[in-house]
Amino acid sequence: MTLKQQMKFWVIALVAFVLFLVLxxxxxxxxxxxxxxxxxxxxxxxxxxxxxxxxxxxxxxxxxxxxxxxxxxxxxxxxxxxxxxxxxxxxxxxxxxxxxxxxxxxxxxxxxxxxxxxxxxxxxxxxxxxxxxxxxxxxxxxxxxxxxxxxxxxxxxxxxxxxxxxxxxxxxxxxxARIDSWLPKKNAGQVRMLAKHIDDVLAGFVRGQSTVCLLLAAYYGIALMVIGLEFGLVIGIVTGLISFIPFVGAIIGFIASVGVATIQFWPDFIIIGIVGGIFVVGQILEGYVLVPNLVGEKVGLHPVWVMFGLLAGGSLFGFVGVLIAVPMAAVIGVLSRFAIDQYLQSPLYGAPPPEDQERLLED
Structure with missing residues (x-):
């Protein structure tokens, strides 16, 4: 099968997949x-x-x-x-x-x-x-x-x-194992390598970030409820659950909590400051304890790319699109990095042929 035929096959498969999601x-x-x-x-x-x-x-x-x-x-x-x-x-x-x-x-x-x-x-x-x-x-x-x-x-x-x-x-x-048996024999090793990278990204983000969100939801909800903030439980849980959107959850939760606290406790600056401090501690906990240990630093999903993927998925396919947005973003991210690496090593970029690269390394 020529490269042109392969490209045609994968384009048709992609179109069929998108139509399947839409319908x-x-x-x-x-x-x-x-x-x-x-x-x-x-x-x-x-x-x-x-x-x-x-x-x-x-x-x-x-x-x-x-x-x-x-x-x-x-x-x-x-x-x-x-x-x-x-x-x-x-x-x-x-x-x-x-x-x-x-x-x-x-x-x-x-x-x-x-x-x-x-x-x-x-x-x-x-x-x-x-x-x-x-x-x-x-x-x-x-x-x-x-x-x-x-x-x-x-x-x-x-x-x-x-x-x-x-x-x-x-x-x-x-x-x-069944899907692995369907891989094209010529490119099976390369596809397995890409699949391993995609799984690493998904495991780090989906499993890790889900655990982080649940822990943050419990922390914010309990902390705001204990301090006596009106509607603190629902604000805290929502803040934690949307923390998978970088910075958005913390910003929304902070504004909502401090706003309610200002109206409820004014002019008690100590309680208002404690409510704000809960979010400062939460961000420290998330950034220096939970994310490094549960998500890892090699996920490779940029926050802007995650936000774009969530908005695009929700706009195209509704709530189902939101659920599949991060996996699709991970797949596209890994494939994009692989394509860029291939381009940088190709004559199209201006790189020397493989035998010349080996000779340069030997010299």
Whole structure:
């Protein structure tokens, strides 16, 4: 097969894959989640199998424990999170009014605010807009929770995802071996090398960063709740869970927490400072302890590339696109680096032929 034929084959395969995602994105979520769970837990199954436990038995134990933990988290945390989230939405107009009254004297010192903006009519208008925004969010939340399609999707997630995860985790090594047998004989070694690099990146980022996010969610949620911050649990958990987006989680969490603390505890600067300090400690913990030990420094995914991948995936394929964005970013990143290395060693770049390179090294 010529190079042109190979390129044609892989372009057709890529187009078919994209069409598959576009056409079936509405039903892929439970399968993608099941695959993600299987990939995440495969090292645990390998260790249990190495210890002498049958692969099927090890898979059943792992998936069972995983489901128990998920169900416990749903039973214990979801009602509290929903209650705090609804309370936060209901309190937004009051927060706006408090923030308006707090900032207006400071702004007045530097800016000549028109009388219209200080009038009751202006406050009433802005308050009306805030109230409408809260009602819209509440309506959207109600539709998400109560919609028939959402109910079907939830059932699919709860039933299909564990089944997919079980079978994939049980047969993971056989699936990998079967795919390995399909590799083109001529380039099998090179493809295996690239696959190993991709797996290293994914293992470092997906498994490591997921663990980091869960630990940060627990830390922020518990710390903010213990300090007595209103809605601290939901703010902390959301902050931790979106920490996989570089810097975004910490910035959003810091602004939200310090803003609520300022309104709630003013003028107690000590408590407000403690709330800010919780995020400073969290960033130190993340940057110097969790990420170096759980993610590693050779992942090779630049923060800007991760953010671009998440936005592009979400824009193209919705929530499924967000889930597959990081794996796709890892694959593209590894293949791009490989292509650049090949280009730098090719005559197209101006590099000498391989025999001349060897002669130069000998000299």
């Amino acid at each position: 079936l994105s509405d039903i892929l979520l439970p399968f993608v989640l099941g695959m993600a769970v299987a990939y995440f837990l495969d090292p645990v199954a390998d260790r249990m199998e190495a210890a002498g436990i049958n692969r099927t038995t090890a898979t059943a134990i792992i998936i069972g424990l995983f489901l128990v933990l998920v169900i416990l988290a749903v039973i214990l945390l979801v009602p509290v999170i929903i209650d705090q989230f609804v309370g936060l939405l209901n309190n937004l107009p009051g927060y706006y009014q408090s923030l308006h009254d707090f900032l207006l004297p400071f702004i007045d010192r530097f800016v000549d605010i028109p009388a219209l903006q200080q009038s009751a009519e202006f406050k009433q208008t802005v308050g009306q807009y805030v109230g409408e925004a809260v009602k819209s969010l509440g309506s959207i939340s109600k539709n998400i929770v109560g919609g028939g399609l959402a109910l079907v999707n939830m059932v699919m997630l709860l039933v299909i995802s564990p089944v997919v995860a079980f079978y994939l985790l049980r047969d993971w090594d056989h699936i990998v």
